[in-house]
Amino acid sequence: MRRGEPRSAADYDGRSSAAVKSVIVEIGQILGSYRGKYTIVGGSVPWLLLEDAEMAHVGTQDLDLNLDPVALDDGEYALLVESLLEKGYEQSASLAKFQLQREIDLEDGGQPVKVIIDFLMPRDSAVAKKGPKLIEGFAVQKANGADLGVAYQEMIEVAGRMPGGGTNRVTIAVCTIPAFLAMKGYALDGRMKAKDAYDIYYVLRNYPGGVTALAEACRPLLDEPSGNEGFSLIDAKFETLESYGPTSVRNFVDETDVLDGRTADEWQQDAFGQIDAWLRALGLRKT
Numbered sequence: 001m002r003r004g005e006p007r008s009a010a011d012y013d014g015r016s017s018a019a020v021k022s023v024i025v026e027i028g029q030i031l032g033s034y035r036g037k038y039t040i041v042g043g044s045v046p047w048l049l050l051e052d053a054e055m056a057h058v059g060t061q062d063l064d065l066n067l068d069p070v071a072l073d074d075g076e077y078a079l080l081v082e083s084l085l086e087k088g089y090e091q092s093a094s095l096a097k098f099q100l101q102r103e104i105d106l107e108d109g110g111q112p113v114k115v116i117i118d119f120l121m122p123r124d125s126a127v128a129k130k131g132p133k134l135i136e137g138f139a140v141q142k143a144n145g146a147d148l149g150v151a152y153q154e155m156i157e158v159a160g161r162m163p164g165g166g167t168n169r170v171t172i173a174v175c176t177i178p179a180f181l182a183m184k185g186y187a188l189d190g191r192m193k194a195k196d197a198y199d200i201y202y203v204l205r206n207y208p209g210g211v212t213a214l215a216e217a218c219r220p221l222l223d224e225p226s227g228n229e230g231f232s233l234i235d236a237k238f239e240t241l242e243s244y245g246p247t248s249v250r251n252f253v254d255e256t257d258v259l260d261g262r263t264a265d266e267w268q269q270d271a272f273g274q275i276d277a278w279l280r281a282l283g284l285r286k287t
Contacts, residue, residue, distance in 0.1 A: 007194060008251075009058045009258040017059030018161075019104040019113035020044060024063065025160045026102075027117075028170025030087050034080050037071040039173045040064065041120065041149040043195065045180045046202050048156060053206035058198070058258060062116040066149035066175065067140060069125035078135050081119065088163070089117070091137055098141035104163050122147035144190070145183040145226045152179035152221070177203050178218040182230030188245065189233040197248035200234060201271040204278050211274060215281035222282070235284055238275040246272040 006012060024044065031038065040048065042064030047057040067077050081100070085091075089100040098119050105112045120143040154176055159169040175183070181200060188196045207214040221227030238245035250268035253259055259267065279285035 005193070006061065009198070009253050009256040012058040012061065014059070015106060015108070015110060015113055016061040016115075017047070018106055019115050020060055020063055021158070021160045022104050022106075022163050023102050023115045023117070024048075024158055024172065025168050025170055026087070026163050027063075027065075027084070028158060028172040029162070029168055030083055031080060032170070034072075034083075035171060036153075036155075036173050037068050037076075038080065039066045039068070039149045039153045039175050041066045041146070041175045041180065041183055042118070043199060045174055045177070046199055046206075048158065048174050049154075049177055049180075050203065050206050055202070055206050055260075056258075057202055058195075062118065064118045064120060066120045066143075066146050068150045069121050070150075077119075077121075077140065078138075081135055081138060084117075085135070096141070097137060097139045102163070107165075120146050120149075122150060143183075144186040145179075145230050147226055148179040148182050148221065148224060148230070149175040151224070152176040176217070177207060177214065178221050178227070181218065181234065182221055182224075182227045185230030185233035185237075188237050194248040194252035197237070197245045197271070198252045200245070201249050201274060204274040205270070211278040212281050215278055218278075218282060231279075231282065231284055234275065235279050238272060238279075241269065241272045243272075245275065 043060035044063055047059060072080060084100060089102050092101055095101060095116065100117045102115050102117065103112045104115060119140045121140045123142045123144050123146065152175060153173045155171055156174055157169055157171055160167065162168050181203065184196055184200050188200065204211055204214060237243060246268045249271040250264045253267050254264040276285065
């Protein structure tokens, strides 16, 4: 977890999510010619794909873009990043090499919101050394499971305000919920961030048709090594009611308005129950 990152649902607010959505709309416009060559992954996926869910999502404070190393070969990914740098996106000494930031004025009388964008690629991808000159001080982050974000994606329309004013509607690629879950499995295993467990629980509880329908949607990913591994990592973290996964969900929502009439104990129990039912429907948990 990076210093200063949120630890509780109380640390998320509508302003941050509004800023991220504005950035998504702007990026969809700037990178229109790259459509399908990059995919939104990470914490924005639940509220982009499950926007009609009865249960509200806490939102997100940053944006993850997964780059397709095949579609962006010969260093073309550098041109993609350069396109953003020319439109107000910035590198910073305080950021990692795979990050840019965009300052958004929401025009609501509050302070501008800084949105951080992470640029990812599949772990085993090779970045071309030929073609356009690479950007000094910038390097994409190799991520486990990111191959699923390339292979399993869907195009959606996103409408909202542009950072410079006015509204817009763009078409942009977002990883599917099954790919999102597998990638979150790696995140759950590789860092200590309670929102990872919350996001997993949220999509299971709110997926249309419930956990049985979601298990069927996830089944093709069992044939993908990274998909099987990602789901297995979720299994390990939600092994029992008192495991890291369910307790992280509890800790994330405890003493916040997100509880919405349920107790923290009930959130923990439901989180374990939902993931347990999903894993059994997938055939990954039998005892």
